[in-house]
Amino acid sequence: MAKRVLVTGGTGYIGSHTTVELLEAGYEVVIVDNLSNSERTVLNGIRKITGRKVPFHKVDCRSLASLRRIFVRYGFDAVIHFAASKAVGESVEQPLMYYQNNLVSLMNILQLMRENGVRNLVFSSSCTVYGQAEKLPVSEQTPRREATSPYGNTKHMCEDIIRDSVAAYPEIHAIALRYFNPIGAHPSAEIGELPRGVPNNLIPFVTQTAAGIRPMLSVFGDDYNTPDGSCIRDYINVTDLAKAHVVAVGRMTGDKMKQPFEVFNIGTGRGVSTLEVVRTFEKVNNLKLNYKIVGRRAGDIEAVWADPTYANEELGWKAEKSLDETLQSAWNWQKHLGEKKSK
Numbered sequence: 001m002a003k004r005v006l007v008t009g010g011t012g013y014i015g016s017h018t019t020v021e022l023l024e025a026g027y028e029v030v031i032v033d034n035l036s037n038s039e040r041t042v043l044n045g046i047r048k049i050t051g052r053k054v055p056f057h058k059v060d061c062r063s064l065a066s067l068r069r070i071f072v073r074y075g076f077d078a079v080i081h082f083a084a085s086k087a088v089g090e091s092v093e094q095p096l097m098y099y100q101n102n103l104v105s106l107m108n109i110l111q112l113m114r115e116n117g118v119r120n121l122v123f124s125s126s127c128t129v130y131g132q133a134e135k136l137p138v139s140e141q142t143p144r145r146e147a148t149s150p151y152g153n154t155k156h157m158c159e160d161i162i163r164d165s166v167a168a169y170p171e172i173h174a175i176a177l178r179y180f181n182p183i184g185a186h187p188s189a190e191i192g193e194l195p196r197g198v199p200n201n202l203i204p205f206v207t208q209t210a211a212g213i214r215p216m217l218s219v220f221g222d223d224y225n226t227p228d229g230s231c232i233r234d235y236i237n238v239t240d241l242a243k244a245h246v247v248a249v250g251r252m253t254g255d256k257m258k259q260p261f262e263v264f265n266i267g268t269g270r271g272v273s274t275l276e277v278v279r280t281f282e283k284v285n286n287l288k289l290n291y292k293i294v295g296r297r298a299g300d301i302e303a304v305w306a307d308p309t310y311a312n313e314e315l316g317w318k319a320e321k322s323l324d325e326t327l328q329s330a331w332n333w334q335k336h337l338g339e340k341k342s343k
Helices: 013-024 042-050 064-074 088-093 095-116 150-168 202-210 238-253 274-285 309-315 323-342
Strands: 004-008 028-033 056-058 078-081 120-126 173-179 181-183 217-220 235-237 261-266 291-294
Touching (some): 004 064, 013 028, 013 042, 088 150, 181 323, 202 274, 217 274, 238 261, 238 309, 261 309, 274 323
Parallel strands (some): 004 028, 004 078, 028 056, 120 173
């Protein structure tokens, strides 16, 4: 019998791609999402890619009673918890919303796992827990530093809540995947990053500028201590990232964990600057972007990229897709959105 996975935030960007990879790996999936930053139409894209209709429930993970009904109804072998607010800039402006949403939802998940005998949790963490590290690239042994934003602080705190819970409740095991910067879209162009309103992430702003939806792309700062003065990040293809979750679930349900709480960096191991992303996007898609350099953005760190050696060796997972291919997929997704709207 196929194992069943609850995916919270499953109509979101990473959640939808992970759902596809889980289905294609033979898992059953149930999605809960409150649709605060995603669209129900994403379910159609998942169905077109996989040929499967996934059970979906519009549920806010802050509602313990609503979430409890889902746990009781289905029974799960594992939970992948994506549901969270995730924009650095917005978190600086609305810290209380971030603390309430990100912490309460996780605590509800952990409580219901205990109540219903669900053993395995994969948590969507972030490289923001490293802050501005003194030494790059960062490994899992790199000390966590004080967060530069409330968003980053919630990831710190969520990891601590999981660590304490796993220590107190030996029936629960967890893996935290510390993502670097997911970009791109599924090669089918049926699902991709679909932000509401003005995008907070670089690539949707790039593609929307290229499509004429945004008049100009702002590059936040050119005076950082980096080769071209712009911030450096580790940009990972979202499909590669999604596959890491499938591997993590298999590790847990196959009793292959070496510790009850494990942490893995999920990145490419290559740092790429904002301006390099812009130039590469222009090159591979044969177009010009209208962009300007503006001041630094609150909460941004100068540079961070992963040492993914531990994930490569221990999980047997590795990022495979190139930056060129990933930026082409992002533009194909944007064009697909434009075609759908013009019909």
